Amino acid sequence: MQTEIRYHTLSNGLRIMLQELHTAPIISLWLWYGIGSRNEVPGKTGLSHWVEHMQFKGTPSRSGQQMDHAVARVGGYWNAFTSNDWTTYFETMPANTLEQVLSLEADRMRNSLYDPIEVERERTVILSEREGAENDPQFLLAEQVALAAYQTHPYRNEIIGSQADLLAITRDDLYAHYRSYYQPANALLCLAGHFESQAVLDQIEQIFGSITASPVQKPEPQPEYELPQASEIELQGPGETSFLQLSYRCPPGNHADFFAFTILDSLLTGPSSLNMFGTGGVGQRTSRLYQALVENELAVSVYGGVNATIDPSTYDLNLTLHPQCSLAQLLTAVDREIEALLSQPVPQEELNRAVKQAKALFAYGSDNITNQAFWMGRASSFADYDWFLNYVDKLAAVTPQDVQQTAQRYLQPQRRIVGRYIPYGAAHE
DSSP, X not given: OOOOEEEEEOTTSOEEEEEEOTTSSEEEXXXXXXXXXXXXXXXXXXXXXXXXXXXXXXXXXXXXXXHHHHHHTTTOEEEEEEOSSOEEEEEEEEGGGHHHHHHHHHHHHHHOOOOHHHHHHHHHHHHHHHHHHTTSHHHXXXXXXXXXXXXXXXXXXXXXXXXXXXXXXXXXXXXXXXXXXXXGGGEEEEEEESSOHHXXXXXXXXXXXXXXXXXXXXXXXXXXXXXXXXXXXXXXXXXXXXEEEXXXXXXXXXXXXXXXXXXXXXXXXXXXXXXXXXXXXXXXXXXXXXXXXITTXXXXXXXXXXXXXXXXXXXXXXXEEOTTSOHHXXXXXXXXXXXXXXXXXXXXXXXXXXXXXXXXXXXXXXXXXXXXXXXXXHHHHHSOHXXXXXXXXXXXXXXXXXXXXXXXXXXXXXXXXXXXXXXXXXXXX
């Protein structure tokens, strides 16, 4: 589906990527801001996520309800996401509504109200969201493991923020964050679909060109390439199920090791989707940990996940203990599979299957106009669009030796965090 990308930058710094796709009378617009929890400081965790919520609350010319109705009445879809590295807003709409969509996003970029009453309402919503997450033992375990996996880097913090910070953040904190980072010089507008590029560039210039920008100054953390130290975390809490989480350092998305690590993940737990939509039906039943742990009734479930980030992050293996097994037995079984990857190259046939699965999942996540617009911004958040274009070829070039060397570099047992969640009254094994 790929066609040529047209690049342009306005005088105020707004970067633009356009991809004409005339397969259907649809457009998908994604507006990416280079701000996420990675740029937050102690005491202000959760700011980026909360600001995302507030961007749906209205401007002087559009209430939040009017915005929502404008999208819904033409059968469109809109949403937003906050990550460690970025915040993005998108609309997938009929092509003849493009001017309306551009006007809406330009209005939100400079005129959002941050009404104090709405701020307090959203504080309640986000605190409830946080409290709901705390009912999940795996959320609690993951939060503690992340705190152990970084010394100071903000990847240690939950994107939603800590409860203490959510209680302390003010309307002025939110508005200052918005005014500092929601500006053209910190934004990338990605548009795919049914339009004519030059006409759209003229529209964007007319609608966004008058928005002023100031120098963007945001905290830039120092990457942490190694875990602070090997450590073990143990939590006790309510419930009847025990969980195990193993966390290793993972290379950033633009690192040469990332592609071999992606295949490593596919071998261990099945391929991870880097997309948000259209992930397809690629399963994990052929993966090593599924076969060794789930099929042998040591674990009820196992999943991993590699994410393309700006800085080194963590690769997390999450396992749900089978009732007839102990955590010690489960950890021993995991280590046996990890050791096999460390000690001997993967058979070529198995590697070929893992590559095929990872490529298929990637293809499923790139198969429509919304996904095409998504990938323009997603790849640009940590690399550039060529990363997306070359992804499949990079996976196909991974060798058994690459996988083994990557495993040896990142998956050593003395370079990980081991987290255990044990229900009250259960044996500590």
